[in-house]
Amino acid sequence: GAGVSQSPSNKVTEKGKDVELRCDPISGHTALYWYRQSLGQGLEFLIYFQGNSAPDKSGLPSDRFSAERTGGSVSTLTIQRTQQEDSAVYLCASSVWTGGDYGYTFGSGTRLTVV
Amino acid sequence: SQKIEQNSEALNIQEGKTATLTCNYTNYSPAYLQWYRQDPGRGPVFLLLIRENEKEKRKERLKVTFDTTLKQSLFHITASQPADSATYLCALDPGGYNKLIFGAGTRLAVHP
Numbered sequence: 001g002a003g004v005s006q007s008p009s010n011k012v013t014e015k016g017k018d019v020e021l022r023c024d025p026i027s028g029h030t031a032l033y034w035y036r037q038s039l040g041q042g043l044e045f046l047i048y049f050q051g052n053s054a055p056d057k058s059g060l061p062s063d064r065f066s067a068e069r070t071g072g073s074v075s076t077l078t079i080q081r082t083q084q085e086d087s088a089v090y091l092c093a094s095s096v097w098t099g100g101d102y103g104y105t106f107g108s109g110t111r112l113t114v115v
Numbered sequence: 116s117q118k119i120e121q122n123s124e125a126l127n128i129q130e131g132k133t134a135t136l137t138c139n140y141t142n143y144s145p146a147y148l149q150w151y152r153q154d155p156g157r158g159p160v161f162l163l164l165i166r167e168n169e170k171e172k173r174k175e176r177l178k179v180t181f182d183t184t185l186k187q188s189l190f191h192i193t194a195s196q197p198a199d200s201a202t203y204l205c206a207l208d209p210g211g212y213n214k215l216i217f218g219a220g221t222r223l224a225v226h227p
Contacts, residue, residue: 004158031213033215035217043159043204093158103161103162104151106159108156
């Protein structure tokens with residue numbers, strides 16, 4: 001697609017429920033990243049995919065968080081047994097792995113509210 | 116500890132002036148540094164990348180400098196416009212495989 005697409009754009013869930021957040025990266029971008037941004041805060045790295053592999057999961061806050069990527073394309077971030085502290089904007093980005101001038105292309109994010 | 120620091124206070128300037136934003140880092144040796152713009156409710160947008168062997172890079176009204184001795188990058192917007200009002204984030208790659216660590220950002224407000 002023309003840009004990185006994330007769905008849903010907003011999600012309100014009850015504490016204890018599971019949620020799935022979807023990211024559809026730019027076609028051909030082999031690298032995909034998930035970040036979390038709390039209100040007024042910077043971006044917190046969660047996980048990085050190169051193709052379907054996740055060489056760096058170091059940012060996942062707890063074992064309630066997991067992510068997968070299939071077909072080198074769409075990625076899903078799953079949060080189990082959501083807690084109020086999980087409320088944040090979850091941002092997905094993709095990039096081309098080249099040696100030239102490149103940056104991330106971000107989606108608009110999913111705003112998650114746990115009530 | 117490793118840190119990326121950007122001025123947390125908002126920068127307020129008059130239209131037409133040059134805005135200068137600062138990014139300082141400690142205990143990193145990045146191969147490159149990037150700058151992004153973020154508007155409310157949107158994801159960050161990539162602006163510029165500067166490599167460790169480049170002192171300065173320009174794109175239209177934007178200029179970025181990178182001093183690896185001072186561990187500092189400066190981001191300049193010349194002839195600023197109200198439309199430049201946004202939060203600007205710096206980011207660096209500590210590991211060399213394009214996993215970016217972001218600063219908290221500086222909010223810029225350009226007044227007519």
